Amino acid sequence: MLHFHKEGAKTILGACLLTVAIVFAADYFFKENFWLLKTVQIIALVFLIIILQFFRNPNRSIRPEDRTLVAPVDGKVVVIEEVYESEYFKDKRLQVSIFMSPINVHVTRYAASGKINFSKYHPGKFLVAWHPKASEENERTTIVIETQEFGEILYRQIAGALAKRIVNYAVEGTQVVQGDDAGFIKFGSRVDLFLPLGTELNVKLNEVVKGNKTIIAQKS
Structure with a gap:
């Protein structure tokens, strides 16, 4: 259904x-x-x-697994690189960016279970979501989850040229479950994941991923 x-x-x-x-x-x-x-x-x-x-929301229930990070959204991996994360960690992290076209499912899901340590909304521009400066200049939300296996991971919902509203359900201090709805971005956007350096990825550049289905990283 x-x-x-x-x-x-x-x-x-x-x-x-x-x-x-x-x-x-x-x-x-x-x-x-x-x-x-x-x-x-x-x-x-x-x-x-x-x-x-x-606005379709396919049923993709999963059994939470602490040793995996699942894709938070549907889309295409457009960035995998080490970058300096300046808002929260203020050090180098492994960035994995997933671009969502208007035809993708736009539900954001929690990539891992854990405690929300940080959740902040930033007003901003509406550059195309794949623009290099979109992560820092576009309207966006930044959320940090403290996980059991990966430590703190950060994900950032970024509005695109058409997206005019970001919905974020993450509340600081609350516990969240991997796979549950974390929010929604309307009409074309991007999600950036910032992971600890050395995280072994299960995805590669230009790979198409599905939220709650594709494993982004996995601990052995």
Whole structure:
């Protein structure tokens, strides 16, 4: 059964009402022009399908495993490199960035179980999500989870050129479970993971990953 994320409820309702209105209005105004009528109605239905697929939330329940980090989102690995993380750790970390196109599932899930040590929202720009400066200049949220096997890991939700709202469920001091919903980013975005140096990765550059399915890293 197809499920939709709760963050899309208002948008989906609005899109349904708008589609119905357009279909009936087209039937009234263009009833003497069959091809124009059908073109307008098809465009309206395609618009609704795009909205529905964007907010889909496939059921991907998992059994939490402390020795693994799972992909927090669907998308493509666009960055794997050692970088200086300046906001929280203030030292070098291994960055793994996953880019989400508008057709990807945009639910963010916790990559690991643990305690939320840090959660902060930053207003900012809306550069394209793959821009090198997007991680520091775009609207974003930074969350740090203290895990049992990997120590502290940081993930950053980053808005893209089309994304105008980031939803973050992480609250400092709370315990979270690997695989549970961590938030949502609307319309094209990116998630950066910052891991301890020396973390052995199970993914490579340009690999397509799936949230709660693909293992990003695993302790032996």
